[in-house]
Amino acid sequence: MSSQQMRRPKLALVYGNLPTVEEIDQFRLLSDNFEIKVVASESICGYLSQTSWFQDLECVALKDYDDNPGYLPGLENILVNFDIVVIKERLGLYAYQAVKAKWRKRFHLIAWVDNLVPFPGSDVQQIQAIRGEVANAADAFIVQTTAARQALMLEGIDDARIFTMRPWVDGRIQRSPKARAEALEKLGLAESEFIVTHLGQVEWEEGLYDLAHGIRLAINHDASLARRLRVILCGIGSFATELRDRLVQLGVDQRVVYVAPERVAIDNVLQATDALYVSAISSRDRLEGDPYRIVTAMTLGIPVIASRSPMIEEYLGKHRIDFCSGAPFSLAEAIQKASTARAITNDIVKKNQAVAARIHNSDKVAEEMNRVFTSVVAVPQIVGKGSIDTQVQEVESKVQSKQYLAAISLIEELLGKDDLPVHHEATLHRLIGDSFTKLGDLESGKAAYIKSTLKDPYCARGFIGLGTIALLRNSYDLGVINFQKAISLSPDDEMANLGLGLAFHGMGELKEAASWMAKSLEINPDNAAAIFSLIKVAYERDEFKEVEKALVRYLELHPLDLNMRFTLAGILFKTGRLAEASEAVGRILAVNPQDERAVALAAQISNNQKDVVVNFTRK
Incomplete structure (x- = not known):
């Protein structure tokens, strides 16, 4: 049997609210056929570590977001590698985040509903919008009562999309x-x-x-x-x-x-x-x-x-x-x-x-659960050529390939459509902001980014755009505010961390600048822009520990990048580590003996080593 055939589908249980521990433990019944992880806040994962009997349960702990406990910073990026994502309930921001991630990653999305009230949150625009987005995007709904099924059907959810999963509880204790x-x-x-x-x-x-x-x-x-x-x-x-x-x-x-x-x-x-x-x-x-x-x-x-x-x-x-x-x-x-x-x-x-x-015995419940989740996985993810999803992806492709005017034209056409999903509307405003900014129209770019953040105030990219415009206008204090907001929403976004470092650099806060640039490089060691920014700050501070670490990590990935190796050699020479600097220059000359910069630096290192020997002899 091939490795592909042996691979178990990856299943994420996403929680924005405190779960009943037995509902987590029930998924032990699927562990032979699915690779299961819980994705939740640090506080919820901590609670599960004290209460769950699910042996070897893996939790992906995301930072608690104090402004709104239902938001899970960085969730969209975490869901990239899952085949099935189960969201418990459908009103919190984590559910909306899962919808946005599904559009990009094409996993199967299941909403697990235990609320027996039809049309919940109808008086709160944000909750109503999230519920509508989940209703449109979810591949299936799981219920455990007839009343929950009826509530969903009253909302217009097709009965064929609703699956029953009866509960199971481990009778591990014998009362006496x-x-x-x-x-x-x-x-x-x-x-x-x-x-x-x-x-x-x-x-x-x-x-x-x-x-x-x-x-x-x-x-x-x-x-x-x-x-x-x-x-x-x-x-x-x-x-x-x-x-x-x-x-x-x-x-x-x-x-x-x-x-x-x-x-x-x-x-x-x-x-x-x-x-x-x-x-x-x-x-x-x-x-x-x-x-x-x-x-x-x-x-x-x-x-x-x-x-x-x-x-x-x-x-x-x-x-x-x-x-x-x-x-x-x-x-x-x-x-x-x-x-x-x-x-x-x-x-x-x-x-x-x-x-x-x-x-509610384990055999019957396990059989039912495997049938439900296998059925959902078996449904192919089909995206129509003219669908709104495809058109938004086309816009992204045009922006990435620097076809900014064509992207703006298509975005304006799409924004005129009726029933445009909220997350797509926010994305389109952000993309038109990216396009205007790249074309040098900063005022139009700023206006578009603001519209994006108003439509989706929990998407980091709109705030990254506003922070970028602040940097271009030398408004570093505004840059700090917007990049900090972006990081609170997406802590592992490399551009948000780099942007905050650049904003602090502009304000003359060199230590803070170096810290955030280094954080950006921890997320993505390949980020050359972050490395060059950190090099500049390091020479201004005369402090090279962080940039040396970043360069070593980069060269482990790109050992033949002679420019970066020369930069590392220069830092080693600057900090008086002549033997290490000589070894670094030697590796450059072994590849290109005619490299004039390396030849000159090698001569400087040699002269300094002789001076050290002379001084030592005199002592």
């Missing part, structure tokens, strides 16, 4: 009285206590105010629960402080145990739990459709206290302790029922475990 007692001891709780657990994100939408109110009422109306009711909150989220304040206000804060989510701690919580609380609240833009907590309870045999929702109805039906969402007294009664009606809870557990074993 002995294991429960050990887990309770580790958590600092007593065997006699009744444990209600919230597992997952600590957010308002999880109905946690209802839980706080229900605890207070249950304690007030049941003497037994007043003695033994405890609550575990295992998760992280932005609502933690407000929830804590409410618990204190109700006088039940001592009833609640906070457990940081990490592998062993989560297992202890699952062993100790007597009932799992699930009650997602529908908001304008989101209704939770993540089924993994439910399937965890079903698989491990944990009774669920849950209010009615589309996901609960589909997965649990009547096999739960029901209560009315938004009615704390109803929840208090449900907690009381779960703590006393042992026959009912045992029956619920038995029926849910049977469903999990029949429907």
Whole structure:
């Protein structure tokens, strides 16, 4: 079998928001047939390193972007080598970045949707635009509930593009009285206590105010629960402080145990739990459709206290302790029922475990997942000759080949089209900016770049264009601002780093200039413009360490570049390393004995070496 046949398709799981760890671990079932990596922010990757059981899971950690956590700096460049890209949800900027990358790299794009609200974010122009771009660009959508499928179909997504992927949870722990007692001891709780657990994100939408109110009422109306009711909150989220304040206000804060989510701690919580609380609240833009907590309870045999929702109805039906969402007294009664009606809870557990074993077992889920992803990969990526994608690529080709007037003419024609995707519109404005700038019309170039950044304020290239114009006008302070913005969006863009170095050089900040030029060369050691700029700064500073390192790295790639080798020899001579300088010049003369510069430098080195010997003898 050839190496091409043996190659596993590369699959990227892209997250802009904190995932449920079980959804990551489910992809272990595909690891024999696909090469899987998670692409997310450093904070999310750090969370997964503490919680995931996916052995040898590879994470590509991108810098956290404080201005908008949903943006992943440099994502477009990371996705270049993947065959399949799965984006979790479709409203964040990371989803838009994936759409832009797909246009260039032609991978298969899948949107994994667990939001049960149709047309989410319709009141926010940016979110609405991103959702529309994903709807047009995605090859397929993954759902795990009928409600999610129906929400997509209401938005006009063809049912043939929607695939069901049932959830799977590893039943790695075996619950037993002995294991429960050990887990309770580790958590600092007593065997006699009744444990209600919230597992997952600590957010308002999880109905946690209802839980706080229900605890207070249950304690007030049941003497037994007043003695033994405890609550575990295992998760992280932005609502933690407000929830804590409410618990204190109700006088039940001592009833609640906070457990940081990490592998062993989560297992202890699952062993100790007597009932799992699930009650997602529908908001304008989101209704939770993540089924993994439910399937965890079903698989491990944990009774669920849950209010009615589309996901609960589909997965649990009547096999739960029901209560009315938004009615704390109803929840208090449900907690009381779960703590006393042992026959009912045992029956619920038995029926849910049977469903999990029949429907959510690893063999069936693995077969379904392989079928879904293999089907998506099998669909060829066809781009029509007259498609907008092809026409934008034609514009890029004209700009790259310096046909600027022809590019401008085609861009103006394309910008007049209806229903032009936002990312293409932004790209076209940037390309017309590039063309005007190359033709010397800096004012028109600047106007076009500004339009590009307004259409897509998270694309580095528009800011690189504005920074370039600032350099050409000697407005170095504006150059610094624009190149810094570009680097925050795309830290590994060599031109942004070089541009920032040039702007600092223009301001006389030589140390900063050298640092950013060197960073540009770390990204691309082949960048001759960056090397020559760094050489100039090095001589101005009389500091050659960074440029020497850059030259050595360049010559490893281009050993026959005699000009660069002569430059290195000159720096070695300048810094008094005569033997190394002589060796460098010797390599030049071995290739071209008539090189006049090398002959002259060799003579200087020889004279200096003689002076060193004479001085040493006199001493």
